[in-house]
Amino acid sequence: MILSLKLAYRNLIGAGLRTWLSVIVLSMSYVVIIWMQGFLEGWNQQARRDTIEQEIGGGQYWHAHYDPYDSLTLKESHAPAPAVLQSENTAPILIAQATIYPQGRMQSVVLKGIDPAQSVLALLTSALAKKGAYLPVLLGERAAKSANLRVGDQVTVRWRDAHGTYDAREAQVVHIMDTDVPTVDAGTFWVPLEDLRSMLQMPREATLLVVDETFNDPPSLTGWVFRDQTFLLEDFTSMMKMERVSSAIMYTILLALALLAIFDTQVLSIFRRRREIGTLIALGMTRGGVIRLFTIEGALHGVLAVGVAALYGVPLLIWQAHVGLSMPEVVDNYGMAIASTIYPAYSVRLVVGTVLLVMAAVTLISYLPTRRIARLNPTDAIRGKLS
Amino acid sequence: MDKQIIVQTKRLTKHFPVGGGQFTALRDINLTFSKGEFTGVVGPSGSGKTTLLNIIGSLDAPSEGSVTVLGKPVEALTHKQAADLRCRHLGFIFQTYNLLPVYTVYENVEFPLLLLDLSAKEREEAVLQAVESVGLMPKLKSRPAQLSGGECQRVAIARAMVKKPAIVLADEPTANLDAENSHHILQTMEKLNTKFQTTFIFSTHDDKVIQYLRRKITLEDGEVAEDQEAGIRDQEEEG
Numbered sequence: 001m002i003l004s005l006k007l008a009y010r011n012l013i014g015a016g017l018r019t020w021l022s023v024i025v026l027s028m029s030y031v032v033i034i035w036m037q038g039f040l041e042g043w044n045q046q047a048r049r050d051t052i053e054q055e056i057g058g059g060q061y062w063h064a065h066y067d068p069y070d071s072l073t074l075k076e077s078h079a080p081a082p083a084v085l086q087s088e089n090t091a092p093i094l095i096a097q098a099t100i101y102p103q104g105r106m107q108s109v110v111l112k113g114i115d116p117a118q119s120v121l122a123l124l125t126s127a128l129a130k131k132g133a134y135l136p137v138l139l140g141e142r143a144a145k146s147a148n149l150r151v152g153d154q155v156t157v158r159w160r161d162a163h164g165t166y167d168a169r170e171a172q173v174v175h176i177m178d179t180d181v182p183t184v185d186a187g188t189f190w191v192p193l194e195d196l197r198s199m200l201q202m203p204r205e206a207t208l209l210v211v212d213e214t215f216n217d218p219p220s221l222t223g224w225v226f227r228d229q230t231f232l233l234e235d236f237t238s239m240m241k242m243e244r245v246s247s248a249i250m251y252t253i254l255l256a257l258a259l260l261a262i263f264d265t266q267v268l269s270i271f272r273r274r275r276e277i278g279t280l281i282a283l284g285m286t287r288g289g290v291i292r293l294f295t296i297e298g299a300l301h302g303v304l305a306v307g308v309a310a311l312y313g314v315p316l317l318i319w320q321a322h323v324g325l326s327m328p329e330v331v332d333n334y335g336m337a338i339a340s341t342i343y344p345a346y347s348v349r350l351v352v353g354t355v356l357l358v359m360a361a362v363t364l365i366s367y368l369p370t371r372r373i374a375r376l377n378p379t380d381a382i383r384g385k386l387s
Numbered sequence: 388m389d390k391q392i393i394v395q396t397k398r399l400t401k402h403f404p405v406g407g408g409q410f411t412a413l414r415d416i417n418l419t420f421s422k423g424e425f426t427g428v429v430g431p432s433g434s435g436k437t438t439l440l441n442i443i444g445s446l447d448a449p450s451e452g453s454v455t456v457l458g459k460p461v462e463a464l465t466h467k468q469a470a471d472l473r474c475r476h477l478g479f480i481f482q483t484y485n486l487l488p489v490y491t492v493y494e495n496v497e498f499p500l501l502l503l504d505l506s507a508k509e510r511e512e513a514v515l516q517a518v519e520s521v522g523l524m525p526k527l528k529s530r531p532a533q534l535s536g537g538e539c540q541r542v543a544i545a546r547a548m549v550k551k552p553a554i555v556l557a558d559e560p561t562a563n564l565d566a567e568n569s570h571h572i573l574q575t576m577e578k579l580n581t582k583f584q585t586t587f588i589f590s591t592h593d594d595k596v597i598q599y600l601r602r603k604i605t606l607e608d609g610e611v612a613e614d615q616e617a618g619i620r621d622q623e624e625e626g
Contacts, residue, residue, distance in 0.1 A: 003501055003502070003504075006501070007501070010489065010490065010494065011489055013489075014488075014489020014490065015489060275483070275485060276485075276487060276488070278485070279479075279481075279485040279487065281446070281470070281473075282444065282446060282473060282479045282481075282485075283473065283474070283479070283498060283499050283502065283546075284470050284471070284473040284474025284475070284477075284499065284502045285470060285474075285502060286466060286467050286470040287466055287470075288467075289470075378446045378447075379437075379441045379446050379447050382446070382481060382485060383483070384483075
């Protein structure tokens with residue numbers, strides 16, 4: 001084996017440019033696969049962190065009738081917040097539909113009442129503590145853009161209370177927050193919880209309660225259903241799975257191109273070097289030894305490619321992880337948590353896994369054409385003839 | 388004193404499939420080769436010279452009959468046993484040199500020793516000795532593409548001789564060389580034959596080679612037409 005390695009290395013280095021072309025293509029596979037997976041992992045981590053911090057906390061108690069995908073359920077899904085959850089570890093949220101009239105236009109929004117003093121969610125709700133004649137409103141950038149509102153702008157809000165009576169009030173935008181989580185932003189007006197309870201005539205009521213991450217062993221409460229992080233992140237998890245599949249298709253294509261280059265090199269090599277193969281056999285190498293030599297030679301492309309990839313890939317990937325990748329504005333409308341800059345995250349598992357995957361593929365693809373050597377007639381091969 | 392027989396063929400016949408039928412390259416060949424011989428198998432193209440050398444070199448197997456090389460029946464050897472026989476006891480010299488193109492002269496000559504698993508020191512000593520014996524020390528680090536045809540063939544001789552094999556099989560070794568280089572090569576081989584008692588078996592139809600042979604076996608249409616045991620060059624020179 002050591003002899004084969006030594007000879008294969010000599011042959012590879014001796015082959016010069018031909019080797020380095022294959023190695024460079026293969027090294028790009030390593031770098032692109034690691035970069036793409038690192039990008040997805042960075043996005044995954046960032047989006048999960050932001051969603052947990054700004055929307056779902058350590059889990060949520062939902063009113064039994066609450067369905068976030070059916071706004072008609074909002075009318076039925078409210079009840080007094082359970083006394084057992086009245087602590088600083090929970091943030092009750094009351095949700096209602098409303099209509100706003102910015103610059104004479106009419107637009108539907110969702111009012112979300114939240115305690116300005118809450119510390120469960122990383123939202124700047126303290127801005128809602130402002131007292132005045134107007135109902136203070138906290139908006140995300142998407143909602144502000146959609147309603148064409150800026151900080152200080154006033155807008156009429158109309159809603160129906162618990163008894164079905166319409167009412168209206170002037171609201172003032174107190175702060176516009178920059179958030180990556182579209183569900184706390186798009187079409188959502190955050191208002192002080194007590195103001196909303198009073199407007200809807202739903203004292204002490206909530207639609208859902210967010211608990212913080214220190215909250216353990218959620219008790220079972222009648223009329224409320226506990227949704228854990230896994231459930232609340234289910235959509236995102238499925239979306240990430242889909243993203244991983246589509247990125248896997250892309251890097252499979254890239255890897256296939258690189259492997260095709262190796263396969264092609266091997267086939268060509270065996271054809272072009274049949275005289276050499278015959279000579280090796282004449283000099284006393286077994287056919288198995290020649291097959292092993294050519295397989296190792298092919299596989300060594302993968303090893304050299306690791307070195308080359310490390311040479312330019314490591315600084316490139318570190319730089320990318322440092323500066324991140326700016327996302328275009330259009331992704332704001334994707335309906336999923338995407339930061340304006342995504343910082344790729346590379347793990348040891350990702351790097352080692354990619355190297356092993358590519359090495360295994362290269363070794364297999366290097367071996368396949370060498371089986372032809374076993375059928376080669378050495379007396380023909382020595383004279384460079386095909387048999 | 389009886390000479391030690393190292394190759395013996397008995398009723399050796401070799402057929403090759405051609406189209407729907409078969410072509411008989413060798414027919415009923417009965418020959419013996421002894422240690423230290425400097426023998427040529429001569430004859431026109433297609434007479435079966437190379438086939439005979441390939442079978443003696445265990446690169447091919449007889450269709451009928453038997454061939455014994457250093458006590459081993461070639462027809463019964465497995466691929467691995469045949470490889471071992473070639474690795475330890477046989478050296479090959481080819482018409483087209485067949486040097487490994489990406490290796491230097493040193494590495495080409497060293498190659499058979501790598502297969503024998505010798506230590507680096509043993510390899511170095513043997514390689515330098517072999518390269519010295521063919522007068523190529525200044526070209527030690529050159530690659531085959533940087534050498535002339537004569538130099539390439541001298542490297543091939545060094546490679547064949549470096550492990551001090553019992554038999555060297557040389558298939559048309561001078562076919563690609565000019566007269567001066569041919570004589571140089573043959574003198575080198577003759578010297579090595581005398582020094583190490585290595586048996587040289589040539590396949591050739593080159594008169595320059597024939598005049599160096601001490602035994603000439605003439606093949607015609609796959610059969611032995613003549614087996615001349617005399618020192619041909621000496622006889623001619625004496626004549």
